[in-house]
Amino acid sequence: MLITGDFTYAGTTTHLAYSDMDVINNLPSPRLLATHLPVDMFPKDIKNGVGMVVNIVRNPKDVAVSYYCYLSVMKNVGFTGSFDGFLRFYLKEEFFFGNWFGAIKQWLDIKRIYPMMKSHTLFYEDLKRNTLPTLERLVQFLEVPRDEKFCKTVMANMRFSTMKMRHETESKPIGLYKDIVKDGILPIYRKGEIGDWKRWFTPAQSELFDRVYKDRLAGYDIDIVFE
Template structure:
């Protein structure tokens, strides 16, 4: 019966995808966005944060789901909730709006948990002001631009909620020019890095550090949050957030989310550092590195493209 239900759900999801017109990029407050993230803007901007809310902020495809799952396990453990509610319901996506049944602000308002874990891909200047006013903690995750670009490309191929990516060469140029939903990667990671200097309640994490030593990075995260998990709890969290385990976990791998075609590419594809080498040509790599130097001038913010 489960397999039959899954097949029915997949066919109805396919019907929804076939009927859904991919959104176009529009200029919105100076950055590229789509109607999926702007149609509910008044409610996003008026969202009332609470002092114990934790905002998970990232550029798209930088480790958002990974950190969401870590935080969810840290605070709530492996309860029934983990087995019955998909990650996008446990950690709502604040600005997403896919009527009739998905509004990130409504989902966040209705969360029964304390703290509420809420995710956003917004650049810092578009985050609802109540998060700053309530002095909320923010966990920001950044991923090196080359791997982030590759992951975003494959995501745009499979997600009908995103603009069509075109071929790899087109996407490569558009990424460098910042013609991406949520604007340029460069502005996003730099903006949040600068915000951290004036707003100390931001914990800035690097995807590459997490791949290199997940336990070490979870320890740093716990220190920021004031949590002291037992050795047993830490073991459970490390197991529950390993890439292969999350990839197989229907409640974490986004297979229950509408508008994603897993036949094109899985939502969780490789989870590695350095996959960009399988996509960038030598000429593209040189062009990218030259352009990168002009946009990433802060010597205190450094990324690794290999580990």
């Protein structure tokens, strides 16, 4: 919305890792792509400053719950075990595609590793609680002329309940996903709440997570509040 100036719901964002290059190359400009790829797997041009990258960071305990629920509804490629089993796997170095700890380390080092890359980091919690100033900072980074009135209209359109409803009613099935999710529409919206992890984690699981978090991010400066 901020980039195009259009409030029409566009459906599931084209995914860099899963889409054919022909599909990506034929997208109208300005192109918007989503990815969970680690930074070192980004296209060379992105690393060299072509385009802009917005990185969204979320409380990793909420990420664990969201990821578990997301994978639990997948067919063929999902996860069928308990949350406890998933959490212990999630905390391991070898956790497959989407390792939060490895990804955050790369982002914290981004200016040193890829000084030419244009990147901006947002915290999910800020998007929820301090939406307008967070959007205004994003507008400044994207270098698009959007005033406060426009940003407030974006806010109204990006309420979680609104986005979830529009995704479920207006999204078109994508053939790429037809064999792994119902109706070929990714279940990318669940609750969107801050602190939902407290309904899932036992005290022992939370303590385990805190120990691993402290160990894996030793020496890195990042302010995550486990609220």
